[in-house]
Amino acid sequence: MYIIRKYADCWAIHNDDTGASRPLSETEKGLVLIEFPALAEEKLRSIFTDEVESITP
Numbered sequence: 761m762y763i764i765r766k767y768a769d770c771w772a773i774h775n776d777d778t779g780a781s782r783p784l785s786e787t788e789k790g791l792v793l794i795e796f797p798a799l800a801e802e803k804l805r806s807i808f809t810d811e812v813e814s815i816t817p
Contacts, residue, residue: 762817764792764799764807771799773817788815 761776774781791814
């Protein structure tokens with residue numbers, strides 16, 4: 761499972777299976793906004809998903 765989290769200083773993707781995580785680039789941030797438009801909502805902080813098609817996790 762992947763978790764995309766919005767932090768104050770960046771957005772990051774976390775692989776819950778391996779424990780790996782990394783910040784998203786501005787380009788990747790735009791791509792995940794297209795794939796997960798709910799992330800545009802200010803109060804939404806995380807998305808949990810089994811697949812992320814728009815970027816390489």
